[in-house]
Amino acid sequence: MKTFLFRSVVGIFFGGFLAVLLTFAFIFFGDLSTIDSRGFVTNSLGSIICGWLFTVTPLYFEIPSLSLPKQTALHFFTVMIGYGVLAYGIGWMPTGLSNVLIFGAMTLVVYAIFWVAFYLYFRNESKKMNDDLQHIQ
Known part of the structure; x- marks a missing residue:
């Protein structure tokens, strides 16, 4: 339980940090003067x-x-279902059966690459x- 809680905190903080870095990158490189607050909150929570x-x-x-x-x-x-539901619900994945199948194929390939590595x-x-x-004596 201790490990679960520690990893939960690390993951939550890392996800929040990544969200802020990505927002800064979109503002800086995208030359945006304002951002949509609802989109920021939704994507940050995701x-x-x-x-x-x-x-x-x-x-x-x-x-x-x-x-x-x-x-x-x-x-x-767990990862496929959890991330799939999240990505679909937030809008990171476009709606439609073909998009869901493409998403599934892409995540399967990426998962396999990471697993093998x-x-x-x-x-x-x-x-x-x-x-x-x-070699220990």
Whole structure:
């Protein structure tokens, strides 16, 4: 529970920080003199919720009683459903069946890339640690 609360706070703050940075970037690079307050609040809350979602859901991988495929499936469906509902509700994803299918395909590809990258990274780290253990006298 302590880890969940810590990650929740970190995710919420990171999401808020990212929202402010993106707003500054849109104002500075988009040469905007004003911004829509409703849009700012909506997008900031969406960013905060995303920050929370993406920092809390990796806790599935810390449950030792679950196999890696089960951890991955739980994480994948939680992220896909949570982010999909959020993106559709806020308006980050245009309405329409074709847009939902394109969104699903794109997020599946991005998820797979990140999963493979993390898998290879941690496999390499465990190999290094095992090699170091073999050389301990």
